[in-house]
Each structure stands twice: as structure tokens, then as C-alpha cells.
Amino acid sequence: MSGSALPTTAVEITAAVKAGDVTAVETAEAALAAIEAGDGDVAAFVHVDRDAVLGHATRVDAKRAAGERLGPLAGVPVAIKDLICEEGQPCTCSSKMLADFRPPYSAHVSDLLLAADAVPTGRANMDEFAMGSSTENSAVKTTKNPWDLERAPGGSSGGSAAAVAAGFTPLAVGTDTGGSIRQPAAFCGITGLKPTYGRVSRYGLVAFASSLDQIGPMATTVADAALMLQAIAGHDARDATCLDEPVPDYLASLDEPLTGLRVGVCREHFVEGLDAEVSKAVLEAVEVYKSLGAEVVDVDLPHSKYSVATYYIIAPSEASSNLARYDGVHYGHRSEKFDPQNEDLVTFYERNRGEGFGDEVKRRILLGTFTLSAGYSDQYYNQSLKVRRLIKRDFVAAFEKCDVIASPATPTAAFKIGELVDDPLAMYLNDMYTIAANMAGIPALSLPCGFTAGGLPIGLQLSAGLLAEEKLLRAARMYEAATDWHTRRPA
């Protein structure tokens, strides 16, 4: 919608739709036109169902015409990561395994978005089954970073991030298991929030690593992220891990600066492997907080250096179990090559899974099968669960001294497509700053805090204690209000 007279943020759009200044259909048409014009280059979407999009928008306009009260996301186009079920739409997880899958029901989040009168606007590309940090692991297409089409948008929610950064939709839904909202948000110069584990129901979300997965908003402003979180947070009995805790009004106090804010900075975050330009931008952001009256305190997170190793035991272990369901019997890819005369049942499953999954998914299933296998589970899996508790304890201690912790979101700005694809371990280290929040279950977000000399966005990560989203968003808004990085858009 950039370049037109239509409002661009979700807050503005929903206000304009409610006031009758613009219709939901006009807004949806603008989003579809922007996708039509730009997505050939960016490749953020794997599927856009024009009729369904306009159908949702028409219903919103009809509600208004009938004098009904409109929801908090009235008429706002929202890109949906292709692993959150919407009945009637494909849900491929960007995998050959689910190429033809049509979910028989909708995710709780999809229901809530419709109840809020949002307009789901397409299925966003992702790393296959959310495993990756560049969206290059998609079996469908490779999404480009709108700031530089030769660079990766990050991942796994790379399609969602690129859709927002390119101005196709003001909002997108992402998921974050080890940084999959925050890392692409940082790479694409937008704001992405991973809420507290259990804050948002995962009913109807295709599972990757169930003790870590969380759904969250991706947006161009902190207020838009807060607006979406408000709509999707809350208890749902269909997800046993979903927290039955009241949802605060995230927008009511958003613009009020926090007095006596204590910003924690951890020395261990500014070590070898961190790009000098990213380091400088993040430390300058800390100075901005100082200038706003915040107190900056040193905190220790001595076990954070083990987060990546811990993650690459826990997440693959859970994935190897979760993805066991894809056997080609009830749904998913079934091989044509199976020979029932000469091959056994195990070979039937092996062929279905061997053809249906890509390299990264295979690597993680193999890794998880290994770390859980007899003889190794104590050494790897149980040890990783103990280190996970130590990581969490570090945060509990740190948040006694500060309200939020400021750190880089990623060690570098966006890398080139193809640069890391043959070196999985180097790719994994991209998540060195984001994973710890998933381990501890705490909320964390990334927002724009500068650009490299080459014009690539840099992300500031802020994290806070369990269920402290209100404080986290207010702290983020303080920085956003004092800077203009978030207003810059790719050419």
C-alpha cells in the first residue's frame, strides 16, 4: 500500500474502516494489488486466494453497514505463516510433505483474527516446518529480503517478515521456536514479538518443538504489534499449555514512558562473532534509553553461551517425535515408488518420509532420533534439559536487577542467499541471541535500531520476565518514539 493515499499501519487502517473513510474491500484490494505488483520479486507468499481475501473484507464492510460493532483489527490485511491452519486454505508448511494438505479445521488464532474482523490475506512462505533461519529451506520458493533482493529475509517466518517490510500487509502472524519471529524481523527492519510461552494458543498450529513454539505478531510499529497481540492472546482450553491468565490492555498505557526503567546489558552478548556495526547500533540504542532517563545496569547470563547447543538437542528431539506423524497413511505425501510385492512396511514409511521431507527437516529428525536413542539420552537430552534450567535461572536472577534486557537480535545483518546454506552449524549460530528466550519461556521482541553502511536493517532485542509483555511493549515504544528507524521502508 506504500505510495498510495491509503493508511498504512493497522492502527490507522482499523480507525479509517470504523470511521467509514475507507472500506475493508478497498484496503484488501490495495494489499492484493501490492502483492500482485511486488511479490514476483519478493516471493513472500506461497498462496493468495483472492476470492477468499475479498470475501473476508466484504463481510467486514457488511457488518459495518448493518451497524454492528467492528472488531479491533477491522479491515486489516494480515499475512498468515503457512503453518497456522485456516479451514479451506492450504497449509503446506512449505513442505512437499503437505503440498496437498487442506486442514479440516482452523487454528484458534485464525478464529480470533476473524473474530477481530481482520482480513487474512495469504499464506506466507517459511522454512520447511519452521526449521531454518533464512527461508531457503522452503520446498516452494526462496523469499527475498525487500531491502536487498540478493539477501535472505531471515527465517523461519521469512515470508511473514518480507510481506510486512515490502508493504504488502501491515501485519503478519509468525511463529518463534528459537528466534523465527525476531531474527527475520531484525533482517527486514520490522518489529516482531515472541510472547511468553503459553500466552497465545497453539491449537491448529503445526507443531515443531512443542516446549518452545509460540505464535506472535510481526508489524511495522510497536502499537501494531500490541494491537495484534491483544487480539490473539488469551486462554484456550484446546491447548493444555495455554496460560489461563488475564490479558492486560496492551494499548492503554503504550505511549506512557516507564519511569525508573532499568535496562539490563549483558557483557557476554558483546563478544566475538558479533558484527561491529550491529554492536555499535545496539550500544547506541542503550544510550538512547539513558537519555530517556533509564538506568542501565550490568546483568550476567553466564549460561547463555550454551543456548544454541541446548536448543539443537531439545528442538530436534521434540521435532523427531512430533514429525513421526507424517507417515503417508492418514494425510501427507505418499510415495509412488513403493513396491508392495518386494518391500516391507518400514520401507513404505521410509519412502514416504524420504521423499516428503527436505534436507534440514531430515537433519533435525536424525539429530533428534540420535540424541533420544538408547545409550545417548542421558548424555545429550537430559543434560540439555538441566542446562535449560540454568539458562532460565540466569534470567530470573537478571530480572531482579532490571526490567528489560537489551541485546542484539542477530549477530549480523541479513546475509546473502546461498551464503550459509551448505553450513548448517553456521546458520544455527544466527540464533545465538534469540534462543535463550525460548528456553526460559520469556517474552522478547526485535525492533529496528539502525542500518549498516550498506543499508541493511539492524534489530534491537528486548526481553522481559514471564508475562511482562505490557512492560516490554512500553519499553520498546519509548525507544521507537525517540527514533525514526521504524519509519524507513525499502526502496
Next chain:
Amino acid sequence: MDAAPKSDAPKVGRDDVAKIARLARLRLEEDELDRIWPQLAKIVGYVEQLAEVDTDGVEPMAHAVERTNVLRDDVPVEMLPRDKALANAPKNDGKYFLVPQIIDAE
């Protein structure tokens, strides 16, 4: 398991990966195996650094936000109707999921 010294952890070789693939019901072609096993060996080598962390007396943490006994009322709800449940099956006959015959008919 045997209390093998942590520093002596076995490296993952090509044959190990082939065996794990069988356990995981994943068919790997020879070229895939050639490509993937050294990557896995490198990743396993990396995660082995966790052995150096002193975790004596630390309880394993299985979930991010630890809650116990999450209960709900046991109320019957509508289940997925058969046609919807079968709709995504690679093969079905309208009543059942169809799979290749793997048990000898005799």
C-alpha cells in the same frame, strides 16, 4: 546406560547415520547420506560442549512455563466428521484409509 566418560563420546559416522535414518523411518539416498552425515557429525561435535556444564543437583526442565495438573471438565464435544477426516488421505474408499497390502492374504 553405561556411565561412559563424557569426553569419550563417540563421533557420528556414516554408518551411524544410516542406522539412525532407519530408526527414524527416513529413506536416504547414497548421495544424501554422503552430504548429511558430515554435517550431523559437526553438529553433534558442537552440542557436546554441554558436557562441560556442571549440572549436579539440577532438575531437568521439560517445559518453558512449568504448570502441573491442567484439568478441564470432561465434556463430550463433536469430533471431526468422517468425510473431513478422510479428505486429506492419499487413498481412501469413503469409509477407511487405504494402505498397500503388507500382510500375506493366505
